[in-house]
Amino acid sequence: xxxxxxxxxxxxxxxxxxxxxxxxxxxxxxxxxxxxxxxxxxxxxxxxxxxxxxxxxxxxxxxxxxxxxxxxxxxxxxxxxxxxxxxxxxxxxxxxxxxxxxxxxxxxxxxxxxxxxxxxxxxxxxxxxxxxxxxxxxxxxxxxxxxxxxxxxxxxxxxxxxxxxxxxxxxxxxxxxxxxxxxxxxxxxxxxxxxxxxxxxxxxxxxxxxxxxxxxxxxxxxxxxxxxxxxxxxxxxxxxxxx
Ligand code: NAD
Numbered sequence: 001x002x003x004x005x006x007x008x009x010x011x012x013x014x015x016x017x018x019x020x021x022x023x024x025x026x027x028x029x030x031x032x033x034x035x036x037x038x039x040x041x042x043x044x045x046x047x048x049x050x051x052x053x054x055x056x057x058x059x060x061x062x063x064x065x066x067x068x069x070x071x072x073x074x075x076x077x078x079x080x081x082x083x084x085x086x087x088x089x090x091x092x093x094x095x096x097x098x099x100x101x102x103x104x105x106x107x108x109x110x111x112x113x114x115x116x117x118x119x120x121x122x123x124x125x126x127x128x129x130x131x132x133x134x135x136x137x138x139x140x141x142x143x144x145x146x147x148x149x150x151x152x153x154x155x156x157x158x159x160x161x162x163x164x165x166x167x168x169x170x171x172x173x174x175x176x177x178x179x180x181x182x183x184x185x186x187x188x189x190x191x192x193x194x195x196x197x198x199x200x201x202x203x204x205x206x207x208x209x210x211x212x213x214x215x216x217x218x219x220x221x222x223x224x225x226x227x228x229x230x231x232x233x234x235x236x237x238x239x240x241x242x243x
Contacts, residue, residue: 002236012181022186026077049161076107084108122154189218
């Protein structure tokens with residue numbers, strides 16, 4: 001089966017990947033819904049919604065700042081590296097990711113559509129000034145403040161529950177319409193509207209392959225489902241491609 005996927009990659013005219021938190025667990029960043037996931041001990045609405053942020057920014061940052069420190073020190077996983085190598089050989093046209101950790105770019109992927117934004121920059125809601133996350137981490141402040149206008153809190157440029165996705169959703173749908181192969185890696189494919197890209201790919205004629213440790217909400221939409229650890233799965237798919 002893994003050799004079959006390698007053959008499909010080899011023959012694809014426009015291959016696209018859709019990734020989720022599972023590509024980064026090997027990098028030491030927990031996913032959301034696994035047993036050891038981020039939502040085990042907290043209510044996502046407190047720490048990952050716009051209402052939760054507005055209500056208590058200190059609680060929001062107490063949860064996120066240590067995780068951002070982990071992300072800063074994380075190294076790309078086998079899956080990140082595999083996708084970057086495919087792109088550099090002209091075999092992968094885009095990575096659509098739900099992740100906010102920036103690890104695809106650090107692995108060398110260049111066309112990355114970040115559906116949920118990223119934690120790279122914070123924005124002042126009062127004056128619009130931006131600040132790199134490193135500066136906020138190094139400031140040691142429990143809630144990052146605006147260096148320009150002195151506002152007491154800045155918001156990360158991530159999509160939180162309750163936010164709309166911006167133009168990036170249209171860009172992703174366009175990639176999917178052009179695709180003849182969609183590889184989904186490390187996502188439960190349970191969060192919409194991103195999960196809806198999978199049936200869209202089917203409708204517009206792409207083959208769909210899902211690589212994940214456990215079942216996903218979209219397994220029925222897939223031409224092929226590979227179950228296992230991504231580290232092993234990508235090694236087995238990469239070998240016949242000489243990557
Ligand atoms: P999810 O937690 O719902 O699903 C992750 C999936 O990956 C699970 O089905 C799990 O079985 C699988 N998985 C985990 N490690 C794996 C491994 N080593 N090999 C194979 N499979 C593995 O995550 P999702 O689908 O991305 O959920 C969407 C939300 O998660 C997004 O909103 C995203 O912003 C957010 N998120 C991102 C990060 C990050 O940036 N790294 C981390 C946590 C959550």
